[in-house]
Structures are given as C-alpha cells and as structure tokens.
Amino acid sequence: MAKPSILIDTNALSHLSQVSIDLNGKSVDKWLWNIFNLHTCVAVRDEFKEGASKASASYKAINRRLKENGKNQNGVKTVPRLRHTRNLEAQWLAPKYYAKTLDDEDKGERHLLCAAAELAYSGSVGKFIVVTDDNTALRKFIRPVMKDHLLAEVWTTLDLLVFLYLTRKEVTSRFAKDAIRDIGGAGSFSIFEFRELGETEAERRLELIKAYHRKIDCITKLRSVFPS
Amino acid sequence: MATSIWTELGFKKNPFNIVPDTESNDLIWAGFNSTKVEFEKLMRTCLTTDETKVLINLSRYGGGKTHAAYYFAKHSAVYTPAGATQPLHFVITAPKIGDNAVWDFYVKLIEAMSFTSIKASLRSHRAALGDENALKELQALAKSEDVGRLIWLLADADEDIEHFAGDVLMSGKASAPIRRKLRLRRGLESNSDASLVLGTLLNVLARYDGNSGLSKARRVFVWLDEVEALVFYSSRHYRPFTQALRELIDCTPKYLALVMNFSFAAPREAENLEIVIGEALLDRVTDRIVFEEGSVEESLQYLNDLLYHYRVNKDVNPISFPLSNEAALKLLETAPARSGKPRTPRRINQWCVQVIEAANAKGPIPATGIDAAFVDNLSFAGDDGEGSSSIS
Numbered sequence: 214m215a216k217p218s219i220l221i222d223t224n225a226l227s228h229l230s231q232v233s234i235d236l237n238g239k240s241v242d243k244w245l246w247n248i249f250n251l252h253t254c255v256a257v258r259d260e261f262k263e264g265a266s267k268a269s270a271s272y273k274a275i276n277r278r279l280k281e282n283g284k285n286q287n288g289v290k291t292v293p294r295l296r297h298t299r300n301l302e303a304q305w306l307a308p309k310y311y312a313k314t315l316d317d318e319d320k321g322e323r324h325l326l327c328a329a330a331e332l333a334y335s336g337s338v339g340k341f342i343v344v345t346d347d348n349t350a351l352r353k354f355i356r357p358v359m360k361d362h363l364l365a366e367v368w369t370t371l372d373l374l375v376f377l378y379l380t381r382k383e384v385t386s387r388f389a390k391d392a393i394r395d396i397g398g399a400g401s402f403s404i405f406e407f408r409e410l411g412e413t414e415a416e417r418r419l420e421l422i423k424a425y426h427r428k429i430d431c432i433t434k435l436r437s438v439f440p441s
Numbered sequence: 442m443a444t445s446i447w448t449e450l451g452f453k454k455n456p457f458n459i460v461p462d463t464e465s466n467d468l469i470w471a472g473f474n475s476t477k478v479e480f481e482k483l484m485r486t487c488l489t490t491d492e493t494k495v496l497i498n499l500s501r502y503g504g505g506k507t508h509a510a511y512y513f514a515k516h517s518a519v520y521t522p523a524g525a526t527q528p529l530h531f532v533i534t535a536p537k538i539g540d541n542a543v544w545d546f547y548v549k550l551i552e553a554m555s556f557t558s559i560k561a562s563l564r565s566h567r568a569a570l571g572d573e574n575a576l577k578e579l580q581a582l583a584k585s586e587d588v589g590r591l592i593w594l595l596a597d598a599d600e601d602i603e604h605f606a607g608d609v610l611m612s613g614k615a616s617a618p619i620r621r622k623l624r625l626r627r628g629l630e631s632n633s634d635a636s637l638v639l640g641t642l643l644n645v646l647a648r649y650d651g652n653s654g655l656s657k658a659r660r661v662f663v664w665l666d667e668v669e670a671l672v673f674y675s676s677r678h679y680r681p682f683t684q685a686l687r688e689l690i691d692c693t694p695k696y697l698a699l700v701m702n703f704s705f706a707a708p709r710e711a712e713n714l715e716i717v718i719g720e721a722l723l724d725r726v727t728d729r730i731v732f733e734e735g736s737v738e739e740s741l742q743y744l745n746d747l748l749y750h751y752r753v754n755k756d757v758n759p760i761s762f763p764l765s766n767e768a769a770l771k772l773l774e775t776a777p778a779r780s781g782k783p784r785t786p787r788r789i790n791q792w793c794v795q796v797i798e799a800a801n802a803k804g805p806i807p808a809t810g811i812d813a814a815f816v817d818n819l820s821f822a823g824d825d826g827e828g829s830s831s832i833s
Binding site: 418 | 502669670672674677679704713716
C-alpha cells in the first residue's frame with residue numbers, strides 16, 4: 214500500500230512523542246515511519262534536536278530517526294536536501310504572507326512552507342499533507358498560503374490520528390482515543406478554536422477531546438459496515 | 442484600620458466571596474433551594490444505608506460544588522436523621538498532574554483523615570476487639586497480612602514502633618532494618634496497596650471514634666473536588682488513577698460515599714464523564730446531582746439571602762441594597778447575555794462586586810440603592826476565563 218506523505222512541524226513531532234501507548238507493540242518512532250513517508254525540513258529537525266537532551270525516550274527515538282535521515286518508500290529522504298529555501302523565504306513568502314522579520318521566530322513553520330513549495334514544484338513526493346499544531350502560525354500565514362496555492366492539506370496531529378484510524382485496521386478505537394487524549398490534554402496543544410466552549414482550560418480541553426472522540430465514533434460506525 | 446466599603450454599606454464584611462469561606466461561620470446556603478433539598482435528600486439516604494455510594498456532582502465552573510462540599514461537611518447535624526450517627530467528611534482536591542497521582546491522592550486523603558484521628562480510632566478498635574482479633578480483622582480488610590499489620594502497628598503502645606509504622610504508611614518505603622523492627626516482609630508497593638490502606642482506614646474510622654466503637658457506624662464522605670483535572674492526564678496516568686479509585690470503592694463495600702465534583706461547560710452531557718473518568722468508574726456511580734444555571738428568580742433569591750446574612754441591620758429596604766431591587770433584577774436579567782457568562786453563584790458574586798465598587802467610586806450610594814440605569818449603562822468587557830469578568 215502506498216504510504217501517505219507528510220511534512221511535519223516540530224510541535225507536531227513533539228506531540229506525537231507524547232502518545233503514551235504503543236501501537237501493536239511498536240513505539241511511535243516505529244509506527245510513524247511505517248505508516249507515513251515522513252518528511253521535514255532542516256530547521257524543524259534542528260529545533261526538535263534542541264529539546265532532545267531532557268526529553269522522553271520516545272522523543273529521543275524520533276530524534277534518532279530524523280538524524281539517521283533514511284529514505285522513505287517514495288525514495289525521498291526524511292529531511293530532503295532543498296536548494297531554494299532561502300530564496301523562497303525572501304522572495305515569495307515574506308513579501309506577501311510573513312510581515313515580520315525573518316529571524317528565528319517561526320523559522321520551522323516558514324521553512325516547512327518553503328519545503329512544501331519546493332517538493333510540490335518538483336513533484337517528487339506527490340500529494341502530501343503538512344502537519345502542524347502551531348495555531349498562531351496556522352492563522353497568520355500557513356492557511357493563507359495554502360488557500361492561495363493548494364500546496365498541500367494542513368492537518369493537526371489530532372487530524373493525523375483520525376486519518377490513521379480511518380485507514381489502518383490495526384489502529385483500534387482505544388488506541389486512537391487514548392492518543393487523542395494524550396495530545397489534546399497536553400498543555401502545549403492549542404485550544405484556541407475551543408475558547409468559546411468553556412470557562413476553564415479543563416473544560417476547553419475536554420471539548421477538544423470530545424470533538425475528536427466523536428470523529429473516532431463516526432469512523433467506528435463506518436468501519437462496522439465493512440466485513441472484518 | 443480604615444473602614445471598608447462593605448462596613449460603610451452596613452455589612453459585616455464583603456458578602457461576595459469568590460472562593461468558599463471554608464473556615465469561618467459564614468458558610469451559609471443562599472438561594473438555590475431546590476438543589477439544597479435534593480442534596481439533603483441524598484445525604485439522608487446515605488445516612489440511613491450502609492452500602493458504599495459513588496456520587497457525582499456536576500455544574501458549570503463556579504456553580505457551587507466546592508461550597509456544597511464544605512457546607513454539608515460543616516452542617517451535618519442539620520440533615521442527619523434521628524438515630525443515625527453524624528458522618529465524617531473529608532474534602533480533597535483531585536491531583537492536577539498525572540505523574541504520581543495515585544500516591545498524591547493517597548497522601549492527601551490520609552492527611553485529611555489526620556493521623557491523630559486515625560490512631561485514636563485504631564486504639565479504640567484494639568480496645569474493643571483485643572489485640573489479636575483487631576490484627577486479624579485489619580488483615581482481612583486489607584486483604585494482606587503485611588498491610589493489615591502495618592495499619593495495626595499505628596496504634597502500638599511503643600511510640601517508636603508507632604512512628605516507624607506511620608513513616609512506612611506515608612512513604613510506602615520500608616528499609617530492611619525497619620521491616621525487621623516492624624516484623625513486616627514488605628512496604629507498600631503498588632497502587633492496589635494504597636487503595637487497600639485507604640479502604641481499611643475508612644472502614645475503621647466509620648466504626649470507631651477516639652473513645653470507643655460506635656453503636657451505629659457512621660458514613661464517611663470523601664469529596665474529591667475538581668475531578669475534571671483528570672482531562673490533563675495522559676492515558677498512561679489516568680488509567681491507574683481511575684483504577685485506584687475503583688479499587689477503593691470495591692474494597693470498601695460499606696460506609697464510604699465518594700463524591701466527585703466536576704465542572705463542565707455542558708454539565709448534562711454524558712460523554713464528558715466517560716472521557717474524564719472512564720466507563721468502568723462511571724459504571725459504579727450510584728447517584729448524580731446537577732447544579733443548573735440559576736434562573737433570574739433563583740439568582741435573585743440567592744443574592745438577597747447572601748446580602749441578608751451579612752447585613753448588620755437586618756431591617757433594610759430595599760432588600761437588595763446596595764442595589765435597588767430594580768437594579769438587582771436588571772443585573773441578573775442582562776449580565777449573562779452581556780458578559781457571555783452563565784448565571785452561577787461565582788459570576789453573580791463577581792458582577793455584584795463590580796457594580797457596587799463602580800457605583801461607589803462615583804460617589805456615595807444613595808439609601809434607595811444603585812438604580813437600574815446605572816447597571817444598564819455599565820459595559821461588560823472581556824473575560825480571561827478564570828473568573829475575572831471586568832466592567833469598563
């Protein structure tokens with residue numbers, strides 16, 4: 214089966230490292246690469262590496278996979294060599310979509326968009342999905358860029374988990390729901406879109422988790438139609 | 442000391458607490474009589490039966506759950522039926538962080554029970570049954586010879602033994618010399634041990650006080666506040682915690698009433714509870730109470746009850762002073778839509794404080810109270826979600 218290709222941001226990788234249960238006995242660094250052609254950019258790889266020294270075993274394992282930089286099923290490395298990032302950033306992204314100075318802030322997200330543009334233009338990875346949990350960057354420049362260019366779909370890690378449940382039989386409803394809870398309950402996952410749905414952080418997080426659990430329930434119904 | 446705005450307005454102190462005033466004698470129930478009646482009915486049922494109950498208390502944020510816990514803990518004489526023994530109440534907050542949540546809960550609950558009371562009840566237990574039988578019973582309750590013995594040693598005549606046993610009970614750890622001294626083979630090693638210790642202690646506290654065995658066992662209410670915090674736990678942490686609560690319930694078939702307080706934006710949505718505590722714990726729930734958002738009439742009653750309680754001179758007209766009756770009504774009718782917040786006791790308190798302080802800042806409040814036009818002209822600004830709506 215052809216694996217979906219994803220282009221992933223630092224915060225999304227970090228959130229995935231927080232999924233506290235294994236999938237079929239495989240830890241996240243194994244199943245993530247087994248199921249997806251996972252790609253990222255140098256800036257994200259370097260940002261992720263910065264947090265590795267004090268991080269969990271899963272985080273370190275993901276960091277190792279990024280460092281190994283193996284080829285995916287589509288023949289493209291996890292961190293592909295891209296030649297046009299600097300030009301794209303200065304001549305394409307900044308003038309219209311990124312009003313601030315091109316410093317370290319949002320560097321990962323900016324470079325990820327440039328990587329998306331270069332990979333799409335080259336046609337080397339086919340259709341892919343950008344995965345990021347940075348709600349501010351999403352609202353400020355990622356969504357506007359995507360709207361204008363249809364470069365890729367944009368998902369959060371929770372969307373990725375829902376997709377995983379939809380497309381992989383080995384992913385159980387319990388795994389999907391627990392993983393959603395692990396990520397949605399974490400303070401670092403934005404609840405901006407749920408700000409009107411509760412008075413406290415706990416209430417808003419619950420609404421977020423509930424919304425995604427409902428998607429899992431919908432898919433469970435869909436799955437039940439097909440013979441096992 | 443400078444007189445406060447509240448004393449100038451004829452009050453003992455600020456009537457509008459944002460968090461329950463748990464220590465003073467001002468822990469009163471204002472308004473919301475139907476909820477109080479429902480609660481009292483449930484309390485009475487608990488006090489006339491022995492079987493363990495698991496109660497769920499749901500409301501919006503600031504809906505009065507914590508207040509209810511402290512109120513019913515303090516006023517047990519009011520609702521204890523004739524012939525029943527007054528219950529014990531322990532109010533603790535659910536651990537906010539999943540790491541070590543079971544042990545955190547265990548230590549909090551033992552601290553709430555107090556070592557002094559635990560030891561006194563265990564001494565009464567020994568005196569009533571004799572040393573050997575007391576030990577056997579504790580071992581049976583704890584389903585472990587070592588755990589039972591450890592609890593039994595908390596009432597030992599030798600102060601050192603008693604101290605070491607307390608040390609092991611609170612830390613769970615027992616070094617080899619301590620184990621030799623206490624004649625134990627192990628310390629407390631698992632979450633199951635923690636649940637069994639708690640269950641055994643609650644059972645003894647229910648049947649024995651510091652003086653003797655009780656002619657009728659008393660109900661022990663354990664109020665676990667802010668259980669919605671479990672939503673922050675990862676699945677790796679929330680499963681052991683809810684499992685420990687289930688074990689506590691299952692190993693304490695009698696006398697316990699575990700009351701779990703939850704704040705939900707939509708208190709009646711069943712899915713919320715399943716996500717937060719899981720299906721298995723939810724299956725053990727015997728009763729639930731929902732604190733609904735107050736109607737205008739209920740909220741007005743609440744406001745007037747509160748003002749009346751704190752007023753020095755009770756004979757005041759208008760009864761909503763420092764608000765005129767019309768202003769009070771206007772505030773309660775319009776504030777939810779204007780602020781985007783529900784009519785909960787905490788919000789009502791906040792709105793009142795803000796209106797009264799804003800009016801006072803403009804000049805002395807007239808004897809007729811703040812008028813409705815003043816309330817109408819105030820604008821309700823944004824809110825940070827943690828309880829501080831502001832009026833600009």
